[in-house]
Amino acid sequence: MAIVKSKLLKQLSNNYPNFLKRDLEKFTNIILEEIKKALKRGERVELRGFGIFSTNIQKARISRNPKTGEKVNTPEKKTIHFKMSKDLFKKLNNNEE
Structure with a gap:
């Protein structure tokens, strides 16, 4: 179950x-x-105690359309990377509150 902004509010x-x-x-x-x-x-x-958000750059590449097998040029793009904090990791894995 995902948390949505309305539930958070x-x-x-x-x-x-x-x-x-x-x-x-x-x-x-x-x-x-x-x-x-x-x-x-x-x-x-x-965000201390939660994690770190950062961006990575995904290089431009030639990919393949799985349906047709046709080669497609994929441009360079930014992606978001999230690394959770050690505190959050411990809470998730040790069922701490």
Whole structure:
């Protein structure tokens, strides 16, 4: 089951009833936009205790269409790489909370 932004906002509003829902939504949108902008600039985003987001450049290459077998030129593109923190790794694998 994936977590979507609406469920995240609902959980935040339950945990922090003193904040208005629209303020929590603005806060969440600002954080996500800043992460997107930093990755677009090629910067690394580190969230302590969670992980690191960075971009990798995938080189241009000649790939193959699996349906027809035809060769296709694939241009260079950026991909996102995520490396989880040791704390998150331990929590996932040792069932800690």
